[in-house]
Amino acid sequence: xxxxxxxxxxxxxxxxxxxxxxxxxxxxxxxxxxxxxxxxxxxxxxxxxxxxxxxxxxxxxxxxxxxxxxxxxxxxxxxxxxxxxxxxxxxxxxxxxxxxxxxxxxxxx
Numbered sequence: 001x002x003x004x005x006x007x008x009x010x011x012x013x014x015x016x017x018x019x020x021x022x023x024x025x026x027x028x029x030x031x032x033x034x035x036x037x038x039x040x041x042x043x044x045x046x047x048x049x050x051x052x053x054x055x056x057x058x059x060x061x062x063x064x065x066x067x068x069x070x071x072x073x074x075x076x077x078x079x080x081x082x083x084x085x086x087x088x089x090x091x092x093x094x095x096x097x098x099x100x101x102x103x104x105x106x107x108x109x
Contacts, residue, residue, distance in 0.1 A: 003045045003048060003049075005045070005048035005049055005052055005057065006044060006045055006048045006057055006058055006059060007056055007057065007058030007059075008058060008059060008060075009027055009058045009059065009060040009065070009068075010060065010061075010064070010065050010068075011065045011066070011067040011068050014060070014065075014068045017056070017058070018056075018058075018083055019083065019086040020086065021056055021083070023054065023055050023056055023084075023109070024054075024055040024056070024082060024083065024084040024089075024105055024108040024109055025055065025056040025057075025058070025082070025083045025084070026044075026047065026051075026055060026056070026057045026058070026080060026081075026082050026101065026104075026105060027058060027059070027060055027080065027081050027082075027083065028040065028041075028044045028057075028058070028059045028060070028078060028079075028080050029059075029060050029062050029069065029072075029074045029077055029078065029079040029080070029081070030059055030060070030061060030062065030077055030078050031061060031062050031063045031077055032061070032063070033063075034077050034078065036077070036078055036094065036095050037077055037078040039095060040078045040080075040095055040096070043096075043097070043098045043101065044057060044059065044080075046098055047098060047101050047102060047105065050102065051105055051109070054105075054109045055105050055108070055109055062074055062077055072088070076093050076094065078093075078094065078095065078096075079091065079092065079093050080092040080096055080101060082101075082104045082105060082108065084108045089104070089108060090104040092104075
């Protein structure tokens, strides 16, 4: 992880870190080989900084965490999902700008 503010989600911690979280959670589904995912990374870090203490922001490597990726039907990456109260509230597929992600989280904090 490039930033201490960006959490690392996995098959083993997804329920506790994302679904059971008291605050909204933004999850970036990505893979190391995915160039658009790499292009999105600075935006994810920016959002993590802006929402520190108000929302949790993290990444889930789809290659290493197949169970969650299959459960949420991740067929294209990057995919960004926003959860609150254990429920999926917003989903973005492909490169998404900071404004859209900011708006999605702002509606939930």
